[in-house]
Amino acid sequence: PWLRTLEAIHGFRETEKSRWSEASRAILRRVQAAAFGPGQTLLSSVHVLDLEPQGYIKPHVDSIKFCGSTIAGLSLLSPSVMRLVHTQEPGEWLELLLEPGSLYILRGSARYDFSHEILRDEESFFGERRIPRGRRISVICRSLPEGMGPGEPGQLPPACAPGPL
Numbered sequence: 001p002w003l004r005t006l007e008a009i010h011g012f013r014e015t016e017k018s019r020w021s022e023a024s025r026a027i028l029r030r031v032q033a034a035a036f037g038p039g040q041t042l043l044s045s046v047h048v049l050d051l052e053p054q055g056y057i058k059p060h061v062d063s064i065k066f067c068g069s070t071i072a073g074l075s076l077l078s079p080s081v082m083r084l085v086h087t088q089e090p091g092e093w094l095e096l097l098l099e100p101g102s103l104y105i106l107r108g109s110a111r112y113d114f115s116h117e118i119l120r121d122e123e124s125f126f127g128e129r130r131i132p133r134g135r136r137i138s139v140i141c142r143s144l145p146e147g148m149g150p151g152e153p154g155q156l157p158p159a160c161a162p163g164p165l
Contacts, residue, residue: 007058008057008058008059008060009049009051009055009056009057009058010055010056010057010058011051011052011054011055011056012049012050012051012052012055013049013050014047014048014049014050015047015048016045016046016047016048017045017046017048018044018045018046020046027074028046028139028141031072031074031103031139031141032072032141034072034103034105035070035072035103035105035107035141036070036072036141036143037070040068040069040070040143040144041068041143041144042141042142042143042144043067043141043142043143043144046139046140046141047139047140047141047142048137048138048139048140049137049138049140050135050136050137051080051118051135051136051137051138052135053078053121053133053134053135054120054121054133055136056117056118056119056120056121057116057117057118058117059083059085059115059116059117060115060116060117061087061111061112061114061115061116062111062142064145064146065145066142066145067142067143067145068142068143068144068145068146069107069108069111069143069146070105070106070107070111070142070143071105071106071107071111071140071141071142071143072103072104072105072106072140072141072142073103073104073138073139073140073141074101074102074103074138074139074140075098075099075100075101075102075103075104075136075137075138076100076101076136076137076138076139077100077134077135077136077137078100078132078133078134078135078136079097079098079099079100079131079132079133080098080118080119080124080131080133080136081095081096081097081098081118081119081123081124081125081126081131082095082096082098082104082116082117082118082119083095083096083116083117083119084096084110084114084115084116085114085115085117086113086114087113087114087115088113093114095126097126097131098118118136119133120133121133
């Protein structure tokens with residue numbers, strides 16, 4: 001059911017996955033290569049967020065307790081608009097059009113100094129263009145918080161590493 005609500009996310013289902021088909025692992029390896037440096041260790045599970053057409057994500061900055069310096073999200077199914085707003089200077093903001101198949105990467109200032117949100121359907125505009133929202137799935141890889149976690153730096157998490165399921 002689409003009844004789930006957290007403080008920041010409304011109208012969603014989610015799961016953590018660590019086992020993927022070979023084709024999906026190949027895509028996750030491409031995401032990892034594009035988004036993460038060789039010294040970064042990733043969380044072992046990949047977060048999959050399924051947002052209903054009327055769901056949305058309120059402005060937030062991901063906690064440093066649960067996520068390291070890089071967040072990479074693969075957007076699927078429906079286009080959506082992500083808004084980033086500087087936490088200290090709200091007049092500094094930008095919007096990103098996330099088309100299906102696009103990859104966004106938050107690191108550096110974008111990761112720590114800007115909140116990010118997925119706009120509600122009725123607010124979903126990119127410039128003057130209306131971006132109708134449907135069901136959106138995002139596949140999110142995150143680096144481990146600094147100083148935490150098993151594995152060697154640069155080691156692929158099980159979700160991205162080759163091998164049998």
